[in-house]
Amino acid sequence: MGEKRKLGRQGLEVEAMGLGCMGMTEWYGATNDAESIRTIHRALEMGMSLIDTADMYAVGANEKLVGRALTGSWRDLAIVATKFGHRRDPDTGTFLGVCGRPEYVKSACEASLKRLGIDHIDLYQQHRVDPQVPIEETVGAMAELVTEGKVSYLGLSEAQVSDIERAHKVHPISTLQTEYSLFERHVENDILDTCEDLKIGFLAYAPLGRGLLTGRFQVASDFDEFDTRGTGTAYPRFQPGNFEHNAQLVEIIHSIGEPEGWSSAQVSLAWLLAQRSFIVPIPGTKRTERVEENANAIDIILTAEELDLLDTLDPRGARYPEASIPTSTSPPLPEA
Numbered sequence: 001m002g003e004k005r006k007l008g009r010q011g012l013e014v015e016a017m018g019l020g021c022m023g024m025t026e027w028y029g030a031t032n033d034a035e036s037i038r039t040i041h042r043a044l045e046m047g048m049s050l051i052d053t054a055d056m057y058a059v060g061a062n063e064k065l066v067g068r069a070l071t072g073s074w075r076d077l078a079i080v081a082t083k084f085g086h087r088r089d090p091d092t093g094t095f096l097g098v099c100g101r102p103e104y105v106k107s108a109c110e111a112s113l114k115r116l117g118i119d120h121i122d123l124y125q126q127h128r129v130d131p132q133v134p135i136e137e138t139v140g141a142m143a144e145l146v147t148e149g150k151v152s153y154l155g156l157s158e159a160q161v162s163d164i165e166r167a168h169k170v171h172p173i174s175t176l177q178t179e180y181s182l183f184e185r186h187v188e189n190d191i192l193d194t195c196e197d198l199k200i201g202f203l204a205y206a207p208l209g210r211g212l213l214t215g216r217f218q219v220a221s222d223f224d225e226f227d228t229r230g231t232g233t234a235y236p237r238f239q240p241g242n243f244e245h246n247a248q249l250v251e252i253i254h255s256i257g258e259p260e261g262w263s264s265a266q267v268s269l270a271w272l273l274a275q276r277s278f279i280v281p282i283p284g285t286k287r288t289e290r291v292e293e294n295a296n297a298i299d300i301i302l303t304a305e306e307l308d309l310l311d312t313l314d315p316r317g318a319r320y321p322e323a324s325i326p327t328s329t330s331p332p333l334p335e336a
């Protein structure tokens with residue numbers, strides 16, 4: 001451990017591996033708050049400063065959990081990254097759509113600060129581009145939060161090239177967060193080139209293919225009843241047929257790691273770190289032993305032959321059902 005990476009050119013610098021907290025409260029099976037809090041603390045003890053959450057994860061409960069972990073001096077060790085933009089019904093959790101209106105940005109930030117129990121958010125990210133609101137207006141409101149001292153750095157998630165460029169003209173964008181792993185490589189070329197050109201850091205989410213790349217899941221019964229991956233409807237890559245094929249591919253990753261004593265998760269994370277120098281993966285785990293394992297992947301250097309072999313992996317199935325794949329772009333600014 002001990003490699004730092006710069007995210008953007010505004011001063012944000014973090015350990016090369018972050019921690020995703022989404023699965024600690026929802027979607028990936030049974031949860032255990034006490035172990036999740038221990039996991040956040042272990043990450044911080046190991047220098048993994050970037051802690052990623054979002055207001056929509058478990059309708060605010062995830063931010064509250066992160067807030068409980070960051071009491072006292074723990075806060076000083078963390079770079080808190082949260083997101084706004086996906087609205088959910090507070091009672092039922094039903095998704096109500098994306099919102100990037102300026103007044104909503106301000107109120108969402110206040111609500112996140114309260115749930116997290118902190119006086120400023122280190123990295124504030126727009127979760128999804130609102131196709132109804134010009135991104136200049138959304139980022140304009142985010143920039144005001146910086147001026148007010150409520151937010152330090154700005155980020156986007158799943159934004160397309162034109163929106164990244166437009167947003168960056170309003171206020172420097174420090175990070176783009178988008179799915180990237182050995183099983184999901186759509187950001188290669190255009191998106192990553194744009195980040196490189198504009199000096200924007202890249203947070204690779206679902207870097208372990210939502211767990212598939214770890215080799216832990218071989219049959220559908222490996223998921224418990226609370227796990228949305230079990231039926232495959234939420235994620236086509238987990239659908240029967242695709243799932244078995246994809247699980248088999250992990251054998252190749254395993255064959256690289258086994259002689260060295262590296263896990264498939266570690267090899268997958270080391271592959272990401274080798275792609276570009278401004279990438280920080282944010283693997284999600286709710287267990288202390290796995291956060292340690294993931295952190296230690298920073299020290300793994302893969303050979304050119306190993307990287308070439310990993311490039312041959314050919315997974316089946318899309319990352320989301322077609323209607324949910326994020327492709328929205330923001331409308332043009334109205335003419336003055």
Ligand SMILES: NC(=O)c1ccc[n+]([C@@H]2O[C@H](COP(=O)([O-])OP(=O)(O)OC[C@H]3O[C@@H](n4cnc5c(N)ncnc54)[C@H](OP(=O)(O)O)[C@@H]3O)[C@@H](O)[C@H]2O)c1
Nearest residue numbers: 020021022205206207208209210211214265283284285286
């Ligand atoms: N911006 C967005 O739209 C967006 C979307 C999705 C996710 N994210 C962010 O990205 C983070 C990571 O993504 P993700 O959690 O969906 O997927 P992921 O990191 O690819 O995979 C998480 C899964 O891998 C397991 N795991 C983690 N480390 C492991 C290890 N060393 N060995 C074996 N299993 C391991 C976890 O299980 P255990 O918990 O049981 O260890 C969990 O089931 C999220 O927490 C969230 O912060 C952002």
